[in-house]
Amino acid sequence: MKKEPGVFDSSVARVMQIIGRKISGMELPAIEKISEGQQKDPFQILIATLLSARTKDETTLAASTRLFKKAPTALAVAALTVKQIEKLIYPVGFYRNKAVFVKATSKALVAKFGGLVPSTLDQLVTLPGVGRKTANLVLILAFGSETSICVDIHVHRISNRLGWVQTRDPEATEQALYRVIDARWWPLVNLYLVTWGQNVCRPVYPRCGDCAISSDCRRVGVERVGRFRA
Ligand code: SF4
Incomplete structure (x- = not known):
């Protein structure tokens, strides 16, 4: 275009x-820091972006770090209970709802995409809790999209x-x-x-x-x- x-x-x-x-x-936004710190891992960028809504940057960074230390992949997060995820991501805003989305998205990645994050907008927005904002950020930070x-x-x-x-x-x-x-x-x-x-x-x-x-x-x-x- x-x-x-x-x-x-x-x-x-x-x-x-x-x-x-x-x-x-x-100070850079938390997702940029996570992206640099995680070698642009698409899964971790996706989940950190989901956690960041209505949450202070330092809280997102700390919660993401705790979650990924325990469960660094979609398969590992999908195996956690919602309660375990809640505990790991607290006190991000709306942590109960976000725990449900994080688990559902991880399960969907495993079931539909072999545990990998898809690299198109149309596929990304099929994931639970993922809208255009999150999808576009993942495309830019994880996949180097220039469009x-x-x-x-x-x-x-x-x-x-x-x-x-x-x-x-x-x-x-x-x-x-x-x-x-x-x-x-x-x-x-x-x-x-x-x-x-x-x-x-x-x-x-x-x-x-x-x-x-x-x-x-x-x-x-x-x-x-x-x-x-x-
Ligand atoms: S509205 Fe924002 S961008 Fe415009 S002058 Fe004020 S601070 Fe700068």
């Missing part, structure tokens, strides 16, 4: 280049604040971003905007006065900003 040249191209390129430089000293954009709540929020898209939900944002962003940026959008969203363009009180991309930002919907850093 090749995008036609668009009005945002130079602005998007400037924003991505600036963020790329600025995030080098910032996927992973849109979570940070990417959705910042893309709208910047004025790149005008969308109501992450799925619409993903489709709109394919149209307005040059393909070379697609695999980087998640890492860059999630890191920016956790450190600068936070959900409440974004640090607009201290933001290196403010001259390219329309600040759509931003009413109150946070304190500048000294």
Whole structure:
């Protein structure tokens, strides 16, 4: 899918280049750390992404580490009871529901894919608890996809604040971003905007006065900003 040249191209390129430089000293999202630490193991990236929803990064990292120490493969996790998984992943948000999904997904991987994580979006979204966000992140981090954009709540929020898209939900944002962003940026959008969203363009009180991309930002919907850093 090749995008036609668009009005945002130079602005998007400037924003991505600036963020790329600025995030080098910032804390990376937990999934990126897990991905690097686990040699891009698709199963562990998939499960860690499932655990990360509505959970602080450090909690996701600790819970994933405990789970994979005990059960590093789909076969091993499928053999655990839901109670055992609950205990290992506590206190991630919604740990009871997530334990059910983690076991069901591991069982499905064993039953349908020989214990391996499939490498297509269509197959990934057949797994219990796996939506487009998780599937796209697994494709990018584990399989090096250059044709996927992973849109979570940070990417959705910042893309709208910047004025790149005008969308109501992450799925619409993903489709709109394919149209307005040059393909070379697609695999980087998640890492860059999630890191920016956790450190600068936070959900409440974004640090607009201290933001290196403010001259390219329309600040759509931003009413109150946070304190500048000294
Ligand atoms: S200027 Fe403000 S709203 Fe725009 S990206 Fe920066 S922090 Fe976010």
